[in-house]
Amino acid sequence: MKRLLSRLLEALITLWLLATLCFMLLRAAPGGPFDTEKSAPPEVQAALAAQYRLDQPLVAQYGAWLGDVLRGDLGPSFQYPDYTVNQLIAQALPVSALNGGLALLLALALGIPLGVFAALRAGKWIDRGLMLLAGLGLAIPKFVAAPLLVLLFAVTLHWLPAGGWGEWSNLVLPVIALALPNIAYCARLTRVSMLETLSADYLRAARARGFSETRLLFSHALKPALLPVVAWLSPALINVVTGSAVVEQVFGIPGMGRYFVQGALNRDYTLVLGVVLVVGALIVAINTLVDALRGWMDPRLENDA
Template sequence: MRSDSRSRHPVVARLGSRVLEAVITLWLLATLCFVLLRAAPGGPFDTEKVAPPEVQAALDAQYRLDQSLPMQYLAWLGDAVRGDLGPSFQYPDYTVNQLIGNALPVSALNGGLALLLALLLGVTLGVWAALRAGGWTDRALMLLAGLGLAIPKFVVAPLLVLLFAVTLHWLPAGGWGEWDNVVLPVIALALPNIAYCARLTRASMLDVLSADYLRAARARGLSETRLLFAHALKPALLPVVAWLSPALINVVTGSAVVEQVFGIPGMGRYFVQGALNRDYTLVLGVVLVIGALIVAINTVVDALRGWMDPRLEG
């Protein structure tokens, strides 16, 4: 019984530490975003046509803009802790919770499919290149991977529209609601990640294939297929698993461009529109939700790495 309780204490301590780190990270992120938004010139109701003073005063009172900045911050933070992200300035008929509730599944579908595609193709191409290291296949794949990393998403997305929508008429140029609307955005988000995953997998697989324990296993007569899947693949994927966290951030930041190009009602598009229109509550809500997702994914990735390599635990 004592040994069981002792083994549970480090787990509980690590869990509590990670929860505390997550709360502090989200609080710092939200505070920094709040300060930067309010420091930017202009306001949410600055238009070419000046509103009458009584109308402007009513708007300021409705959205707490008549209060001091510390009071606005404390009021917003208190509401956010209770799960209320406030009303949207740009979409007065909707709350931020409603807008994010509609946009999050769209972005999650695009981002999840893009990461899945990047993992499947990136790992496959990386292993294939490593097994043919030095050959023309390896050089061709790494050349394509280099091009994939060099071309930014704001160039890839319009090129995909020009080729598959305008020229070939195979897929729609934008919109949302049908399965074919998903194809081009997912490819645009996945291409740079496929390239990086392929290069990372190749380098890791080459290191593993040259390890002493694999030479010994090969000398015992094990087949190359068994060596690959039973002994080489799992340790070779450790760097790829560690890469999932920055890959997620890459997908999130890239979604702002991709969703704008394809007219997708996702989190990235709302973030861009909210920033341009000084919709403080919408931008803060998007940042807070995305930050919470990234923290949660990082925790899952750390746990997965610990399961794959117990030496990382402790």
């Protein structure tokens, strides 16, 4: 319970610092949410500023916004006046979660078997070929991979739609674009960890007792070899979240990343802050779950903590 309360306090302080820093950076950026209304009469501009508290001192704006957040109200959107930030995030979060979750599952489903297979064939041509492909997957950024996938599978081959949302076929290319670098990194990480595990003393002793290689792999080597992969899940998820902004823009997906980019470009302060807070809370929760999973897989970590 003491450790849980400590983690909760750390999470709250982290989210407060994140929100405060983002608030100050947005206000320090040039321009404002209603710059296009400069041609409007002064009384209209004053009414807009009063409606969104932009006529108040910065400290008062921050205090009012923080009070609303503590009550669960992320405020109205400046650029989508018919919606609150809570409504926009409620619409976008399931979309981004579906894309990101499928991309991470695909990365694990392909990366772990490829890494294990490469480790079992270490030094052979198949191992070198797989690691070369993994290096290429890491080298190609998402903003290059996504348009290339559209060009190949949508424009040239006409196999899949180039964008949009609503059909399962719309998920294929975005999920692949998000998963590609994670597949590559997962395969490389699994290979290195498996090679290290296979050379451990306790596995040599098990071999001397006559255990089969299959039993050694699945009963004794796989679980400890996957510990670094489990630890990598946190940065992998952050990578998926940050990469979704580019992928959702390319494929026209109404997710969190797209709202974040549009909100930043339009100086929609409340929308950007809302997305940052929700994503930050998700990352903190995921880190806690990953730590718990690592502790279950290796009790020594819990004892050290």
